[in-house]
Amino acid sequence: MSCRMATSAISCSTNKSHSPGDTPMFRLALLFLMAACSQVWAQARIPADLKIEESVDAKGKAKVLFIAGTTVFKPGEHDYIGGCRELMKSVAEGGKAAPVLALEWPTKAETWNDVASVVFFFDGAEKHQAVAKGRAAQIDALVKKGAGLVQLHQTADYPEAFTEKAVSWSGGAWKKGIGKRAHWVETFKDFPQHPVFTGVGAFTIDDGWLWNIKFVDGMKGVTPLLRTVDPKKKDDPKADAAIIAWAYERPAGGRSVTFTGGHLHKSLEDPNYRRFLTNAILWSAEKVTANAAASR
Structure with missing residues (x-):
């Protein structure tokens, strides 16, 4: 051997x-x-030119901290680093945000300074980075200060012991036992009135969805953004369209957006899908405007 x-x-x-x-x-x-x-x-290749926890000049801009996992599922799937790199380019293009990247979790205390929003893109459940080693207290303190939070794909899935805390941060969480997940193609073309859809047209993506979410009581502060119906139930008139993306405005201040898709890296090639995610991040940092979204 x-x-x-x-x-x-x-x-x-x-x-x-x-x-x-x-x-x-x-x-x-x-x-x-x-x-x-x-x-x-299973470990992702770390690009040689990747700038990690780089000090940025965020004067007049929103500092957005992207936390990327360092594993991959298959090439092009759960590409946390690649996905964060692309979204960092997009949020920086409008001149409203200064993105910073950390792998797994920030190692420098100053990385947390003046953070307007945090983007989670890593494995969920028992591997969830935000609940390991007492890190939940860091996020809890941050959101209580009014910072934004964006959760992509598996990061909506928390260990059961942290479900209620996660719901307080983001308005909803995928909970084992009641939550569901599956993979299918969906076209999104009818959007609610919300800033995250500024300039967003219809898009079709093949994705792995998490749904049947445990939401905050009465859905107070929650705005459903995207819905989809299980293809196996398309012909069932009683089938409910599941919420797979939502915005949340916390009672004490601060915004969160969760999108349970994000499985395939190639989806970011769709400009409307990319614009939706870019807007979501900027909105969470309270920086989205009609001209803020990336046009690419």
Whole structure:
């Protein structure tokens, strides 16, 4: 057995001429090594030119902190770093925001200074970065100061012990036991009156949706943004269109937007989809205007 380190992963191969034999101990060692290799394969390649926790001049702009996970599901899927890089370009284009990127979680205390909004794009559930190592207290303090929060894809899924806290931050959370998830293509063309849809036209995306969300009591402060119907129930007149994106204005101040899609990186090539996400981030930072959204 040999493992060869590549730029972003380890590849494994077997060589029978050097094998100690097909013994239980050898097979066990082989399984452990293969597991280790697969874990490395799950790590995203960190671009050499990636600027991490860079100090920015946010004078007159909203400082937006993007927190990206460093794993990938498959090439082009759950590409947290790539997705954050693209959205950072878009929010910066209008001159309203100064984006900063952190991987997994900020390591510098000053990264949190003067943050107007935080964007989560990483794994959810038990791997959720915001609830690890007491980090929830950091986010709780930030939102209580009125900072914005944007949750993309799996970050709407919190461990059950944090569900109520997550609901207080963003107006809703995916909860195991009642929440549902599946993958299908949807076209969005009818939008409610809301600033996040400034300049947004119809778009079609293939995505993995999380729905059947636990919302704040009475949906108070929640504005549904995007809805979709499970294709298996398209012909059912009683089927409800599930909310898969929503905005939330907290009672004490501060805005949040959650979009439970975001599975495929290529979706960002659609200018209307990209504009919707850009607007959502800027709105959460209270900087969206008719001319603020990226035009690309």
